[in-house]
Amino acid sequence: MVWNLTSTHTKPGDLVMLVGTGHKYFIFPLQAGGSYHTHRGLLKHDDLIGLPWGSKIYSNTDAPFFLLQPSISDLLTDLPRNTQIMYPKDIGFVLLTLGVSPGQQVLEAGTGSGAMTIALANNIGPDGKVISYEIKEEIQKMARKNITRLGLEDRVIFKLGDIQDGFSELNIDGVFLDVQNPWDYMKQVRDTLKPGGPFCSLVPTQNQVSKLLISLRRENFAFVEVCEILLRYFKPDPIHLRPTDRMVAHTGYLVFGRKVEEPESDNNQIDDPDLDTKKE
Amino acid sequence: MVWNLTSTHTKPGDLVMLVGTGHKYFIFPLQAGGSYHTHRGLLKHDDLIGLPWGSKIYSNTDAPFFLLQPSISDLLTDLPRNTQIMYPKDIGFVLLTLGVSPGQQVLEAGTGSGAMTIALANNIGPDGKVISYEIKEEIQKMARKNITRLGLEDRVIFKLGDIQDGFSELNIDGVFLDVQNPWDYMKQVRDTLKPGGPFCSLVPTQNQVSKLLISLRRENFAFVEVCEILLRYFKPDPIHLRPTDRMVAHTGYLVFGRKVEEPESDNNQIDDPDLDTKKE
């Protein structure tokens, strides 16, 4: 692991983040003898090694930068990708609601850019495992590169294949699906989940939510919940405090469920009188 | 640890959750010979021991219940408390943005009900530590009880005292403040954080945000961000899909910052042209 260390100073091999004016940032690993070119001049790695995190440094053209440990949020947002992104606002809530914890074995499909893979791998720690299915080889390849760069590859088992054929794992502690048609795989998800195990999927459209809800019910999932998360930033000016002008209006709907022995009666799900006042 | 196990069947000592119709739920530990009384009849612990999670069971009056492992979300929501609650929507985003990870040493104040303590303790795993400060003894006592019940007490160092006097720890990997006047303690937070280390506080009012922003700037924190999170649930009915009638409108504003060597210039913070289009 190279990025969530508990270190106070940089050392060779560390993934570092340089942040210049305008919050432009660059993430790369420190290598003795290396150099990094930005649009505001050049920095020598050797000058950066051994500094305390948070140091202010200057390029050869005197442009200022902060030298920081990238946080997991920084890394997720920065990921090279050829697929749709998952946002920290959604990832944080999914991790907590699925209860992803050190030592667990969790499963996801598809791997995509590896953003969720990284978040899961961070949470399950060195004693857990993430099993990550992907159908396209070139996408898996890029994800593997993203994850290896963070030193997390030992925590992830990459699988290539069509999840229509099912998952070979049993008694998985939690499943996350980020695919176009999750409703086609709920039987497979049920088979791989441990009894009582939690499931989540993110889908962009409401039509997908409806299809998934039908499939979840058919496969005897209970405690089904659908929600969306809105994140609004403020301009951090203490005397002119106000939200930013624009925001992300939509990423996707989160659908949760749990594998149980037998279905709840239909009306429990639909007409639940407590639904509006449920815990949030 | 008794609740985020990777087990498939219940055993004595496990914390279990019974969920009846209308999603009413009860969390308690299984004890050989014990019995649990609900408003819908009695259940004998011995009948529940050894069952797969997710089993459907019946009380002596034939009322149906699901037998589940409580997730961390369930536990946080269920916590006995005498202070204001932190919501999963906020906790998940805070954990991810602070980058709280297995093996870290993180610090919080005040302990309160212990909800954030539990979330932090879950994420830092068996090799990390949460240092939790609280000024009121009776509140600390209840939080300790809540945390011990989950078997997480070995991961938490409880401290009793006024944080005005500072934190005795150095090079802490991340700090979360849930106190009325966080702006009074930013010097202390700076002293305990490792270089580059992240800080977060949740405050309910906009006046508090303004005061905290001023204090963060004075103490040379950079990358200051203010945001709020809205969570909206939907009625999970595939043919009448729509949000619930009412929702939580506000819990608090999240304020983030990072300790850096030197302050950014003032205008970077306020007039940052990229702010509206920043990553979300």
Place this chain on the structure above:
Amino acid sequence: MVWNLTSTHTKPGDLVMLVGTGHKYFIFPLQAGGSYHTHRGLLKHDDLIGLPWGSKIYSNTDAPFFLLQPSISDLLTDLPRNTQIMYPKDIGFVLLTLGVSPGQQVLEAGTGSGAMTIALANNIGPDGKVISYEIKEEIQKMARKNITRLGLEDRVIFKLGDIQDGFSELNIDGVFLDVQNPWDYMKQVRDTLKPGGPFCSLVPTQNQVSKLLISLRRENFAFVEVCEILLRYFKPDPIHLRPTDRMVAHTGYLVFGRKVEEPESDNNQIDDPDLDTKKE
């Protein structure tokens, strides 16, 4: 008209609003010799006649009240009803987007409680007309009573019948449908609208939105827009400024369209690249 007068003092016949502590309010017409009983004592109408609006008055048990002209918002919220409510947040936006203006002839179905009828009647003024269709006689009766109470009955033409049979009016300036299945009547709406005329409907579920969108396209409506409005109140405390704890999460989706000569091409509607950055 008895309630949006430009008067400064009350007179017999005026609809008045009494507001007591805790913002409890009562709306009723002043009648010489009358008296009004509240849970906090009795008020004689004669004592209220001739006072300036905004006066502070006291019941016979010394409970304080403000004497106010009810605003149209107050009246809409206060309406006796046996059907679902329309909210001011939605009504205001619908009126503006449809361009409902003095002198126009507008049409709505169903009448329901008459809330939208009142809002439309207020906007079209003494020289306009609202044609309001309702299928159930008892509902029409209550709406008529609500509207007559405000002295707006001369501006409204009440029609009883099934709109499946079509509207008898031609060249209507704007149409608003508040019915369960608006998609079944878009041919009828098209026939009654003037060329270029605007249409709006409010539907609670996303499934209804989809059906309505298909019907609008089939009937050659263009400039189709779907939106929802969220209204969040704040606690009006200058030193503890923050949103209220809870809010209405959903009333309905607003769907707008305009009758045009010929349909836009399908991709204009769906894949419009400008859609995300459109005017708001």
Place this chain on the structure above:
Amino acid sequence: MVWNLTSTHTKPGDLVMLVGTGHKYFIFPLQAGGSYHTHRGLLKHDDLIGLPWGSKIYSNTDAPFFLLQPSISDLLTDLPRNTQIMYPKDIGFVLLTLGVSPGQQVLEAGTGSGAMTIALANNIGPDGKVISYEIKEEIQKMARKNITRLGLEDRVIFKLGDIQDGFSELNIDGVFLDVQNPWDYMKQVRDTLKPGGPFCSLVPTQNQVSKLLISLRRENFAFVEVCEILLRYFKPDPIHLRPTDRMVAHTGYLVFGRKVEEPESDNNQIDDPDLDTKKE
């Protein structure tokens, strides 16, 4: 009035809106003999005169356009301006909450681009009046041009001057302030409002809200409410229904109050237990 007519066909002098592909639109008055140049070719006014609204027409390069009556929303959004915009989502709610109705005399300051002036002038109809104060002559000039173009100039009394000196009108039916420091003028607003009359202001920052709340209380305004409105558009695709990717996150906070004889007690305002469950 040239734009909210109840006509079915165009005639000389009418303000028309041409909408091309990608929803690009152009608003201009029809003049016999005139011609209009777009980036997609030329249209002769004479070919457009006498057509039904909603007609599909073609430029000399065969580019398709719809010929529409601009709605008030279209006009407000299209306004030439040198000041900050007011959005339809806010305007609609303000008009309804202030109860702006045909025949009323309402007052605003500053005039700005004239957007609110137009909306007010439309609602008060031919028998009402809008008194509009502006301190800068060049801004008033542009607003006057915007309003004259719509044929609404007879409904508006333009005043040039510093509202610090007060308003010369008495017993005004409603006041809207769109100025940077509304708190400095609440005495003046109180003096011009009729008893019980409603007030509204839109301010962008929370610090402004706090200052305005203090001023409203000092000047004995009651029924003070603060709110914000969020408008979210959806992509109107029936089989991929979902919100747009981005949205306006903030325009401003709306602050309402009513002039009453005597102030409510402080706790009524702040600690009102009913506040969270108030009508919306």
